[in-house]
Every structure is written in structure tokens, then in C-alpha cells.
Amino acid sequence: MADIDDSDVGEPETIAAGDATHFQSPKYVTVYANQVQMANTPWDIQMVFSSFQASGNGKVAIEELATIIMSPVHAKVMAKVLITQLRAYEAQFGVIPNLPTNLELKAQAAAEAADASPAAKSAAKSTGETVAPTKKRRPKK
Numbered sequence: 001m002a003d004i005d006d007s008d009v010g011e012p013e014t015i016a017a018g019d020a021t022h023f024q025s026p027k028y029v030t031v032y033a034n035q036v037q038m039a040n041t042p043w044d045i046q047m048v049f050s051s052f053q054a055s056g057n058g059k060v061a062i063e064e065l066a067t068i069i070m071s072p073v074h075a076k077v078m079a080k081v082l083i084t085q086l087r088a089y090e091a092q093f094g095v096i097p098n099l100p101t102n103l104e105l106k107a108q109a110a111a112e113a114a115d116a117s118p119a120a121k122s123a124a125k126s127t128g129e130t131v132a133p134t135k136k137r138r139p140k141k
Contacts, residue, residue: 031065045075 033049040046051063070078090096100108 029066033065035062040072043071044069045072 031049033051035050035052037048037050038046047068048064049066049068051065053061053063055061086096
């Protein structure tokens with residue numbers, strides 16, 4: 001978790017157990033999500049939690065499951081708590097690997113397409129297929 005700067009997030013406030021009554025709403029649900037899309041306005045942060053699934057025809061389906069909207073102040077406190085939980089997880093189970101972002105995947109695909117031979121590019125255009133690169137990439141240092 002060394003790549004996350006949380007120095008300006010502050011410490012989350014705790015409430016004594018005797019000061020709050022916890023109960024489960026009849027609308028309470030448990031949701032597993034493997035994708036989240038986020039948007040914000042000056043007044044709130046919106047997170048749409050989804051399930052990303054591969055279908056049999058080579059396409060993907062994204063089922064939107066829940067939307068959570070909160071104030072930026074609440075989101076900042078939640079970020080601090082989440083960072084604390086992730087650090088504890090990594091201390092117990094090891095470092096969580098970073099997955100490539102969509103931009104990194106698009107850049108990789110563009111680089112591979114640029115490396116493909118002109119004949120392979122032409123054939124791929126006519127069939128709609130993806131072209132594999134013709135030369136090997138050097139590993140990043």
C-alpha cells in the first residue's frame with residue numbers, strides 16, 4: 001500500500017458502542033461486486049457497483065447491482081478506513097497485485113497493433129480479427 005498517499009485524509013472518528021443502536025433494515029442486502037464505476041459532483045460521490053461476467057459468445061455482461069451516493073467528506077473518511085483495512089489484509093496475506101487500468105490495456109493493444117506487420121494488419125481489417133505483434137517487446141525495467 002506504499003503507492004497510496006493518505007497523509008491528508010485524517011483519522012476516522014469512532015463512536016462508542018453504547019452511543020449507537022445498530023439494527024438491520026428490512027431492505028438490507030449483501031452484494032458481491034467485481035467492478036465499480038465512480039462519478040462525482042461538488043456535492044456528492046456516486047459509486048455504481050457491478051458484476052462483470054464473461055458470456056459464452058466472447059462478449060461481456062456488466063450487471064449493475066447497487067448505487068451508493070455519499071458526501072465527499074464521508075467518502076474521504078471511508079477511503080482512510082479502506083486503506084487501513086487493505087494494509088492489515090496485506091500484512092496478513094501478502095501484497096495485493098495491481099491490475100492494469102483500462103487506459104494501460106488500451107495503450108498495450110495500440111502498441112501491439114503498431115508492431116504488427118502491414119500484411120497482418122490488412123488481413124485483420126478484412127476479417128475483423130485482432131492482430132498479434134510480430135516482434136517481441138522488451139521487458140520493462
